Amino acid sequence: MENGTQVVEIEWTTVASDIGPLLLAATSRGLVSVMFHAVPAVRRRALEQLTARFAAAPVEAPESPRLAEPIRQLAAYFDGDLRTFTLPLDWTLTAGFNRRVLRELADGVPYGSVVGYGDLARRVGQPAAAQAVGVAMASNPLPVVVPCHRVVESDGGLGGFGGGTETKRQLLALEGVLPQPLF
Template sequence: MRTPPTAALAAHRTPLGSLTLAATDEALVLCAFDDREQAVARIARGDLTAVDTDAATPAQLRIIEEAGRQVDAYLEGRSRTFTVPMDLRLATPFSRTTVERLDSLLPYGVTGTYAELAAALGRPRAARAVGTALGANPLCVVLPCHRVVGSGGRLTGYAGGVEAKRFLLDLESGGTPAASL
């Protein structure tokens, strides 16, 4: 019987709250507002075994540390992009297609609606499916699902909460993000 590869888990504190980061030896697979139990379940669905950082490989630790540095730089307004290697194995096929295109369709500082994103993906009637796909984004913040808003610019659901979404949008628009959430 084959032993599934591992993904090391670590909590990373941010102004938005705690993010759970998880990495294989090759890439970041999770950056989410999930608690440990939710993260372990997500990782298992990706045919991985979750381990704590004390059982992590040096490669896993390097990726987690780099992801943490990049998240911090982004949230402090010092960076607009992420270069850490990413793996979307925890996403469904439709979610993967949706989140992979976010940065090109909605670059830093630009928002769009669920309906606009659905149309850009060639599925103009799939606004709700797009919302569901974004809600399952395994690389929150890193792959910018926060840039998608409801019709008329309404702030709607976000895994980290509407306040976190507002923080991220304020940050990207050059405004002053809320001091604490």
């Protein structure tokens, strides 16, 4: 405890993936953040945001037991050997409607399937909140693991994606929703 508040220790590392380097961060409660395109500038901003949110500087820990299972499961996912993540997640970085939507997405939209923004809004009891679902997807602190890439437009368009539409396309191709690129 420091000044009456509990200090949360955050450990992080970067891992290579088929969609580029990912920054993974975890607390004692579970995986708290996955960040796309974790080049030095992106990594620096992500770590500054985590420091501000948790009032503690994240510690680089590539050999961390907290990160070992997320690293293993992400590698298995990108190898095509894992369809369901079974990781403890720390939901600290999201709340309210966004958290409800992200939990529904994680629990209710399986590998190899997609859901529309409006359909996801209906699932959480807010049928007029399709745009708010888009905001929830954009603020997802755990992409890939909480599969916001599986949320698409009702007309079949990909929709937006924090990691970029090419990354979304790659993830959907990996899951067999879209064809793999020819080259």
